[in-house]
Amino acid sequence: MIKKYREQFNKDFSEEKYQQFLSGLGQGYPDLAFRVAETPIFIPADLKEMLVTAGNEIIEFIKDSAFKALTRDAIPLVWEVPNENDHPHFLAFDFGICKDDAGQLVPMLIELQGFPSLYGFQLHLAEQYIKGFELDQTLTPLFNGLDRDTYIELLREVIVGKHQPHEVALMDLDAIHQKTAIDFFITADLLGIKILSLTDIFKEGDQLFYRENGVNVRLKRIYNRLIFDEVAEEPEIFMDCFDPRAELDVEWVTHPNWFYRISKYTMPFLKSKFVPETWFLNTLDTLPENLHDYVLKPLFSFAGMGVIIDVSRADIDKIEDPENWILQKKVQYEPAVISPSGGVKAEIRLLYLWPDGQEPRLCINLARLSRGKMIGVRYNKDFDWVGGTVGLMEP
Structure with missing residues (x-):
């Protein structure tokens, strides 16, 4: 998209460089369980500005005092968790990159989530693209003047809060075997928190614990990566650990109800030139x-x-x-990323962090490339220059 970077990248690209990049990306971490694209996206300033504007419009809607009442039916009663807080700690907005009638690239909202994404992995991915392909060192995946140190500090503030890292756990179902496990390990390295599966955690009274070196350790804050859909067919799993729907003396980051409130359910309420009917x-x-x-x-x-x-x-x-x-x-994606074998469709996810008592901040991005009918692995089998990637921007 930024022509000078795209042309130079394609000129210098080789399969050998790509394989070396993948090797560096995964070094010291579990094997990648998803495809990483051959290239980053080089986001031009005008598209970046529109993405920021589109995100701000959605943020204002979510911050409105009527939002909770409007989305009260979004949460399935069977999965409602008590003690919901005032706002989500994470927001993710997915935009397809399209072309308007004037031929300008524009973002169109596809979906949104009040749920964490790959906040650790995306920083690592951007650094590896820049290093592995010898890109301009000033290119960044970060917004709002953040650099590596200030981004990690903000991530720490949101996820760890006022607690000690060992009192905080990233939790998912069978965490270390999830497709996104590399993000879990990178996040744990950055922040020092634990990685726990749902069944690693047990309840005594209204408090949660895990065992380490034969000692029960109190868990005070959960960085929740568990999606209830994944356990819908086996609710008896909670009998072997703890039920998140119980009254618990624990802080949620983010509270599970926000997964439903900020979701496809929100789409019909949004009115914007960046949101399809x-x-x-x-x-x-x-x-x-x-x-x-x-x-x-x-x-x-x-x-x-x-x-x-x-x-x-x-x-x-x-x-x-x-x-x-x-x-x-339907959103008509524009094949705006030029690969050696033609145009590829792109989707950019804006990732926000929302610390307690503060305003939400746009921090980093996630991007995906596709040649199929939809963005996603099942629609892009046997293609190259597709998969997970990141948008890099000029400062």
Whole structure:
């Protein structure tokens, strides 16, 4: 996208450099369980400005005093967790990179999350791209004047808070075997916190503990990476550890309810030139005639599961719970990243940190490249110049 960097990168690229880059990226960490693209994205200043503006509009909506009331039905009763706090600690907004009628690249919102993403890995990934491909040292994945040290300090403030690192744990289901485990290990290295699986944690009274060297250690803060969808089919798992829905003397970063409040459920309420038309399916008295221009998404799923890309009336007629689905106008991705074999579609995720008592801050980004119908592994098998990456910007 920044022409001078793209042309130079493609000129200097080789498969050997790419393999050396991957080796450096994974050195000392678990094997990568997802594909990392051959290239970063070089985000131009005008696109960066539009991304920031689009993000700010969504932030203002989330900060509105009516937001909680508006999203009260977003949380499935079976997964509601008590003692919700005033705001999420993490925000992630996914924008497809498109082209407007004037031929300018513009971001269009695809999804949003009140849930953490790869805050540790993305910093590491950017550093490895710059080092491995000998890129301009001034390029950065960070926003708002942050550098490596100030970003890590902000990450520490949000995740560790006022506690000691050993009192804080990154928690997921079978954590060390998750596809994103490399991010967990990088985060633990940066902050000194524990990595624990759900079943490593047990409850005594209303307090949580884990065992280390034969000693029970009190857990005071959970950096939550567990998505309840992953345990929906086996709720008995909580019998072997603790149930997050119990009354607990523990701090959540971020509280699990925000996963549902800030999600596809929020999309129909957003009105912006950066947000495609979106409706709750049960609110539509008349369906659009051009259904092929829309996608149908279940509210309570993740990683693209259940999405119907080529919608027909028959698909809609089969749905028994239309209140749990949204109909969203398709976003036409522009193949804006030029690879040696043609254009590749891109998606950029803005990642925010929201410390207690402060304002949310746009910090870093995550990007993905695609040649398939959708962004995601299952739609990009057997392609090159696709996968996870990061946007680099001029300071």
